[in-house]
Amino acid sequence: MEKNNSCAKVPTVLATDDLTLVKRIKTGDQRAFKLLVERYQRKVFGVAMGMLKDKEEAMDVAQEAFVKVYKYLDYFKADSSFSTWLYRITTNLCIDVVRRRRAMRGEPVEFDETLALDTSEAHLGALGSRLGTNPQKSALRKELAQKIQEALEQVPEKHRAILLLREVEGMSYEDLSRTLGVPKGTVMSRLFHARSKVQKILSEYLELDEKKVGVGSE
């Protein structure tokens, strides 16, 4: 195989890692801050949207998260990754909003984590068989995306946060544990609860939907 000796130089802006941008922001480089925002804006919004279900509120929280990052950047210790810190800020903001909403509705603020795990066999295999290995084809339906939002809303916020960070950012259990300040075992348990809940709601919806419109899985 012929070796290509003309190595194209990677543009500095693409090769700049988070910590380098953070250092530049601390010296007052607003362009570096803009780059960092652009790098994470979509994912931060995704987490906020998953937590709050309201687009305006999610946008507001996403912006607020970056404002806090800018304000408190001097307190960021480089011993943890920047994304871990950013998502911690984001989820805390989201949890505050959810709790405020719940308090206004007069509902209990804290979730009872001792609730039994739902292991019923109802709708077993519905998701897997319905969507096969290509969920994107089915998920292109807008109403399904909306249903996912509704399902997420029924998951307690602490479990929801873990699920969203796992799915949106692909965080490892170790990072999730550090981000949310809970043991790894708790991460595992909460993630399983959250997925089971969402899975049950989506399976019911997909089976009902299939009966209504007779749409195939792919």
Place this chain on the structure above:
Amino acid sequence: MGENQACQSFLPLLSAYIDTELTPSQRTQVERHLSACPTCTLRAADLRAESALVRVGLDIVADEVDFKDFPQKVLARVTLERPPFWERVSLWASETLAHERRTVLAAAAVALLALSPWLWLERAPEGYAQKRLEVQAVSVDPSQMPSVQPVVVKTESGDAIIFLTEPAAAPPNQGEREEEGGLAPAAPQDTPTGGEL
């Protein structure tokens, strides 16, 4: 499909299994169980599908959002929250004094040295510290009492200096007075008649 009692112990591990977060020995045990349990195999497939659905569903929502102005909006909020200008100046000054004291003192000393001639000059009324005056005109009012002869001298800056002299001796010629912008020294007299400043 009957639920196997053994499934209960493996259920909590299924989520971590699809995330590849199990230890090697745990993964081996789960895989062994899955190979023998269609129920748990279906559950694992459902979990994978659900995981993918959540990801894709959130992507769909994010696709509908225009992030073009997002960084600018964040920066606008950040700018609004900055402390007032004077507070920032005072913070900067106190930090500079605290950490750069020698530099500040040296700069102050240099500034003082540079400004001192101007400061000294500024103290003396104009005319007294200058080497010479640029005299533009000299006039003598003859209508005044013989014992007093006011002399009005106008300088470039417009100031008038009045000298009262006694007409003991004939006033000097005008030409002598206008020599090189300075008052020519008066002829030696018993009483002072004014002269060069």
